[in-house]
Amino acid sequence: MRSPLKITGAAIASAALVGSLAACAANEQANSGASGGKSLEITSWWTSGSEADALGVLTTAVKAADAGLSVDNAAVSGGGGANARQALAARLQAGSPPDTWQLHPAGQLKAYVDGGQVADISQLWSDNGWASKLPKDVADAQQVNGKYYTVPIGVHRGNVLWTNPAVLSKSGVTIDPKGGVDSLIAGLKKVQATGTTAVCLGDKDVFASAELLESLIMARTGADNWKKLFTNSYSFGAPEVKQALNDYTTILGLANKDHSALTWDEAAKNMADGKCAVNLMGDWAFGELGNAGKQPGKDFSWVTFPGQDEVFDYVGDGFSIPAANLKHPDEAKAWLKTLMDPKVQTDFAAKKGSIPARTDADISSLSEYQQQAATAFKSVPVVSSLAHGQVTTAEFAQTYSDAVTALNGGGSIDAFVSTMVQAQSSQLK
Amino acid sequence: MSIQTADYTSKSAIGVSRVLRSKDGSGFGPPARAKRARRATLPTTWGGWAILAVCCLATAFMLVPVYVIIATALSGGTSAPSFFLAFPDKPSLDAFKGAWQQLHGSLINSLQITVPAATISCLIGSLNGYILSKFPFRGSNALFTILLVGMFIPFQAVIIPVFQFLNMLHLQGSILGVTIVHIIYGIPITTLIFRNYYEGIPSAIVEAAAIDGAGIWKTFTHVMLPLSLPGFVVAAIFQVTNIWNDFLFGFILTSPAAWPATVSLNNMIGTTTVNYAQLMAGAVLVAAPTVLVYLFLGRYFVRGLTAGSVK
């Protein structure tokens, strides 16, 4: 009767039993681990090399301030943060949020405020006098209806054109940040004529091309009209926007053909490796290139994305805490305070490529690029990013990114415009 | 990955009845007749050689992706090899260490989800199958058909209510929650498998138990269950594969701490620089349990696929 089948069956049955028991034991352990001891769970989409390092700066700092604290880093990759936001939305709704989560301020924050999911931390702000330590643009972005919900850790710039000096000089091209889009395109065409790909693009996650298009639109419309797009007082059908769309399709034609297979950081590295002349990306690329051992000034350089007037496309990094079901309130508050430490902000910026949000943070140790960005942030008009869902609602941002995806597949400019104009009238009230 | 077989006509108990007839319990294999008719011999005709050659080529072709996984995993480097068929100069297991570090938690989660979910759904399925095959009541076939629809629905069509439901029970995000969901959506397929299986068991056995005074429960626990091992193997392999490989439920219904291995593996792809060696090593780790089950119990696996699906 000792057939192989019976023995197998017995083995499976006992394995199942052992497995279940182990599962129960592990569950209990996990639960006790969560309830006892000091811990902090952080959700973010910082998973690339430089991002993970920058996050590491923050967790090290918070642990140094509170010995014995265990930090649970629940980073979710993919989709330019979309997957992380999806996972977060599910958890918020389920009433089991992380202790703190990363977000872009303003538009993205507003959705959480409307849903009653994010804690009002105005008290914390006034207790620590943070508002006076921040530029007005930054402080404003952390508020909804006059209340503070977010703590800003850094300020990124979205519209930076990273360049490869060797490739540019070989083609005899210089890019003048004040020369406007037309001269940029002329220069890129010249590069293309030498047989080198002009533009590196990596839009496996569509935000990369959405950001390129938004830089072009800003360059053509200027800061004021850009802002008006989202109050529906300036139309996506305006001639300047159409011009930007034409520019976009031209630039897409000058980019590497496999752009939809590459991620943003692969594209940035390809640029530094000389596979092309330029790459538009937010200045997290600066952190990522540094992390990959590329030398600023030698392997790569940068210009502000050329436009009529200089614009600072603000992409903010901040953290919020949940309004309800906050498991570790003390640790979460300690975390927010740590983030606002000027020294921590500087160390974070060194890894991330951003500039500190606080005006009193010491930036002398930061790179030349970052010092320039800090100066620009003070002196040029600041606008918020649509590609990153900062300027308006998630729904509008999704419509925009769908429209860009369609455009990338050879969709017509007219179709793009009509989609966006319609979304303006139906979604922006 | 999920495929389920559906066919529950009584004629379809072919495979199962064969199982029962062969006393050594090896009936899940190919029919003895076929085995005996063909010895493993080299072909004697040109046509035979041609067939063999085609089979070898096709097999080699099928193995290319498997080779790619293993070769890349062993490359140990952080950047992608320049060509997908390149074999590393210095094979190393470093990538496995990194992948294990990233995945071991979720591999344990997968185990915690898969084992109870498969076990319980099989138990429920066997009970249902027993009732439907041995004690059919008026309308039982219609009700069974209604139950079976659940096997085919795209889960996207129920995901929002499932989410809200788990939320209501405060189980959203937890391992327990996703386990329950797997059990429930596993009931139709396990019921189907066991119904087909039990139809192959002569009713005389049950009748005899009834004459001895055993009730419907006692007959199940004392007579049917001991005969059910082959059915359990088939259904369990099926459920383990489906649940282990699930992505959608795991993705939406669990929070990061409870992520199953498939979701964590996908998370390794991400927006960020892909460490191909580590990713492939991760793929090996995630695939290993089901592949091992399949390699060791492959014959039953084939039977699991086809039991009841051939009319």
Added chain:
Amino acid sequence: MTAPAIDRAWLRRRPPVAVPHGVKTSRRARLIFAPSLLVSFLFVYVFIGITGYISLSNWKVGTSPDLSLRQPFGATYGEIVGEQRFQADYRNVIIFTVVFLVLAIVGGLVAALFIHHVAIGRSLFRTVFLLPYALSFIVTGVVWRWIFAPSTGINVFLKAIGIQNPPGWTTDPGIVGAINSIDIGSPLKIQLGIPVALLPIIFAAAWQLVGFAMAMYLAGLASIPEEHLEAASVDGANAWQRLRHIVLPQLWPSTITCFVLLLHVALKIFDLVVAMSGSGPGFVTDVPGIYIYNYLTSRYDKASAMALILLGLTLLVVVPYLMRGYRRERKA
């Protein structure tokens, strides 16, 4: 040869019949089956009903359930049907399903016929063909994405054999054999044809599931009585005639089963595409599953409407299949 003979005799007998039982047992049987049925009713039918209601409501974001009905009735459906993305998704999923079914079923049939007739190494071939079936779509997607990577994948081969401009595979926005061009203002906002980018995904799916079809056919082949084939041989039928007139007709049920099961996998495909390409440029690889997932954060109503359309498409095939089984059962 006695055991197989008994085996066949057993098969020819009538199917087993129910145990005769009284009213009390019958009630108990119902009671035992009832919980499964109720749970199933809730999780399948009630939940589908809820999804249907959400698709008609104003519920946009998860956080603020607005369960009032959207006016005009069914406006969400009207909204999504006019979207380029929606149209691309259904073009893609239909192309995917058709090409994938042909590849997997024909491939599985050919593999089964060959493996059935090979005298050596059968179990090895069978094992290798079925191996991918044990993997998850995520693993399959990860590997095939790498194989089709435009600059390091099989394009290296293609260039080596002289193809200068190999396709960009999952990155290629091209539509092969497009039968229309896009007219501004036309309700059809996509090109109908075969998206190049879909081909690697179809290929990967076929690789994974061809073994499943093969296993179905192998089981079908094993149940064809040898005597039939022998008798046909004696009557002078050649191999092709035997295949055409005896084997293939007997394999028809396997084909139906394969067709329905693989079709339902194809219609709800999600994880494989997520791992291989995502939406792709111009939604060339987008599928309803991804659409639904994307809109789960911003538009519950749209996600639900899409899910119900997908469900309708699935049921269109599955219900007749189940009804067929049910009717047979009633006759038996």
